[in-house]
Amino acid sequence: MKLFKNKEFSPDEDIQDVYGPPPDEPDPDDPEAPVFVDKLPPMDFDPREQQVQLIYGPPEMFNGGFMSVRAAAAPVAPTDRSNYDKIVACRDMIAGMTDIKPKVALILGSGLGDFAENCVDIRCTVDYSRLPGFPISTVEGHKGRFIFGYIGDVPVVVMQGRVHYYEGYSMQDVVMPTRLMAMLGAKVLFLTNASGGINTSFKAGDFMLITDHISSFVPNPLIGKNIDSLGTRFPDMSEIYDRELRGAVEETAAGLGIDLKHGVYVQLTGPSFESPAEIRMLKVLGADAVGMSTSMEAVTGRHAGMRVCGISCISNLASGLSENPLSHAEVQECANKAAPRFRALVSESIKKFGELLK
Ligand code: HPA
Numbered sequence: 001m002k003l004f005k006n007k008e009f010s011p012d013e014d015i016q017d018v019y020g021p022p023p024d025e026p027d028p029d030d031p032e033a034p035v036f037v038d039k040l041p042p043m044d045f046d047p048r049e050q051q052v053q054l055i056y057g058p059p060e061m062f063n064g065g066f067m068s069v070r071a072a073a074a075p076v077a078p079t080d081r082s083n084y085d086k087i088v089a090c091r092d093m094i095a096g097m098t099d100i101k102p103k104v105a106l107i108l109g110s111g112l113g114d115f116a117e118n119c120v121d122i123r124c125t126v127d128y129s130r131l132p133g134f135p136i137s138t139v140e141g142h143k144g145r146f147i148f149g150y151i152g153d154v155p156v157v158v159m160q161g162r163v164h165y166y167e168g169y170s171m172q173d174v175v176m177p178t179r180l181m182a183m184l185g186a187k188v189l190f191l192t193n194a195s196g197g198i199n200t201s202f203k204a205g206d207f208m209l210i211t212d213h214i215s216s217f218v219p220n221p222l223i224g225k226n227i228d229s230l231g232t233r234f235p236d237m238s239e240i241y242d243r244e245l246r247g248a249v250e251e252t253a254a255g256l257g258i259d260l261k262h263g264v265y266v267q268l269t270g271p272s273f274e275s276p277a278e279i280r281m282l283k284v285l286g287a288d289a290v291g292m293s294t295s296m297e298a299v300t301g302r303h304a305g306m307r308v309c310g311i312s313c314i315s316n317l318a319s320g321l322s323e324n325p326l327s328h329a330e331v332q333e334c335a336n337k338a339a340p341r342f343r344a345l346v347s348e349s350i351k352k353f354g355e356l357l358k
Pocket of ligand 1: 316326
């Protein structure tokens with residue numbers, strides 16, 4: 001019986017010495033032939049362990065499965081190459097479907113699900129499921145497609161649905177769509193989400209312009225071998241949320257009569273909501289709103305050289321700040337109620353961004 005590993009997933013020389021180099025293309029008629037991890041359907045394995053999976057003999061020996069050897073884990077670098085290749089493959093596929101060159105990339109959070117139908121002159125839609133290796137959300141209420149079109153005269157790519165780290169994808173997979181949109185040419189990354197209000201002056205239904213974030217509770221999406229064509233190894237994060245774009249959102253909100261709040265967003269992994277003690281801790285740390293997305297994408301966007309902007313819809317008061325237990329249904333209901341104002345704020349802001357980008 002032989003142990004093989006996948007070149008793509010683990011180029012670690014030490015492991016290679018122990019198990020021998022993987023053979024070239026396995027013979028499809030040989031029942032003893034190794035099955036490489038990257039030849040399996042993507043969701044047949046736990047994406048969190050993909051870097052360290054070794055194939056142990058023919059798959060039928062283990063119920064068609066394979067052994068996961070955490071102890072042999074090399075740093076995450078091995079996934080980086082395949083992730084980069086996936087991004088390039090998706091970019092090439094999209095290039096064959098639309099000639100729109102987006103200037104602004106918009107990621108829609110809860111409640112903005114039907115933003116595109118209302119605010120975008122849609123020219124092309126691309127279901128994530130058509131893109132090779134693209135991460136697909138399992139969360140109810142999140143659709144899964146890119147929309148290419150125009151808001152005013154600004155060419156945009158809109159993500160209707162995003163994946164979250166708590167769904168079990170590696171952080172590299174979670175931010176892969178952001179990198180793809182940068183590679184498609186987007187200069188601005190506009191992030192939206194629903195969040196729990198920690199700042200006691202906030203109420204459900206408010207909008208908070210994100211001025212900065214705390215990302216220290218989730219893995220940094222840039223961990224692993226740096227791919228220089230995506231960005232520099234040690235990117236500056238001293239002004240993640242672009243001052244000029246923030247000014248444009250502030251002006252837009254004032255024009256729409258929206259009382260825009262400002263604050264620091266903190267990302268936790270979820271999927272459980274926080275405990276009241278955690279919220280007290282986050283308040284001491286300087287956070288104004290808490291959620292399960294966004295900061296990882298913002299870091300990735302800055303790494304890729306995009307100018308980043310973020311608005312959070314405060315969908316509930318954070319844990320312990322109201323009598324009610326928290327629920328996903330409550331988050332969605334409030335975000336849906338706020339949607340018409342949120343849509344106006346986002347779409348009018350993008351038109352202003354268009355002026356700045358000229
Ligand atoms: N906590 C974390 N994430 C959230 C919340 C919250 O209270 N509301 C919406 N997303």
